[in-house]
Amino acid sequence: MFIKVKDLELRNLEFDETFAPGAIDLLEDQNQTAPLKSAGRAELIRENRGGRNVVEDIRLVGSFSTEVEVKCARCLDPVHNALAEKFDLLYRPLGVDAGRDEVAITEADTEIGYYQGEGLLLEDVLKEQILLALPVKQLCRANCxxxxxxxxxxxxxxxxxxxxxxxxxxxxxxxxxxxxxxx
Ligand SMILES: [Zn+2]
Ligand SMILES: [Zn+2]
Known part of the structure; x- marks a missing residue:
């Protein structure tokens, strides 16, 4: 689902989407084993940066749930993960922070993402949220x-x-x- 800035200028967008396994392109060793459900809302945040310089940010608030299998880092057996997470994210237009002082950029790195062109693909956001929700190195058991x-x-x-x-x-x-x- 593509979230368009132009649409958000008119009204907030509520979404309630279900993605079958395979609809979202996860990493090679990640296997989605249940439908991915996500619901929430997208809204436009206008950042006034002085004068006529207004930056249009997309804020995404919602939740998702799904099940993902990944391989054990040691024995390669599949490990099951049931994910249910909430998110509250802000996306700025790509390039808008270029040339700002470094402090602002460092802040942005942790909390803020960027969208390119006319908007944002919900699938891309969810893909990233799944990555963040999974452990970096997963073991089937502590003493594998x-x-x-x-x-x-x-x-x-x-x-x-x-x-x-x-x-x-x-x-x-x-x-x-x-x-x-x-x-
Ligand atoms: Zn193992
Ligand atoms: Zn051996």
Whole structure:
């Protein structure tokens, strides 16, 4: 759904949308397993920057819910996430903050996004919100043992003899250093 600044100049926009899995292009290792529902409102915020310089910002307030599977960072098993989040976002026209002093830009980096051209695609906003809602590095369990780097077996499920069969040269190097220090 495209949110147009021109439409918001006339009235606020209420939305209540459902996106089937696949409708929003998530990252390669993210798998949407339930419909994405999002409802909220878009409105125009006029920022007066002195004289006739008025910046038209889009404010988006709403919520979304969906389910996303991502791979465990260690063993690659799918990990299920049920997401239900709220958002309150402000988008300025792209380029409008160029040349402003650095303090203002630093503030903008954390709280404020930018839209390009005539408006903003709700799908792009939701995609970003899903990214933010998911953990940066997800594990299937806190003590996931991961995959054996040599034979590839999932060490949560079965064990292998690789580690004892082939001692890591880095450890023997450390052992040498330790022996020298002890002398
Ligand atoms: Zn795992
Ligand atoms: Zn192994």
């Amino acid at each position: 043992k991961g995959l054996c780097p040599q034979c590839g077996k999932n060490l949560n499920v079965e064990s292998c003899d690789c580690v004892t069969a082939m001692p890591d040269p880095r450890w023997s190097a450390l052992e040498d250093i330790r022996k020298k220090l002890e002398r």
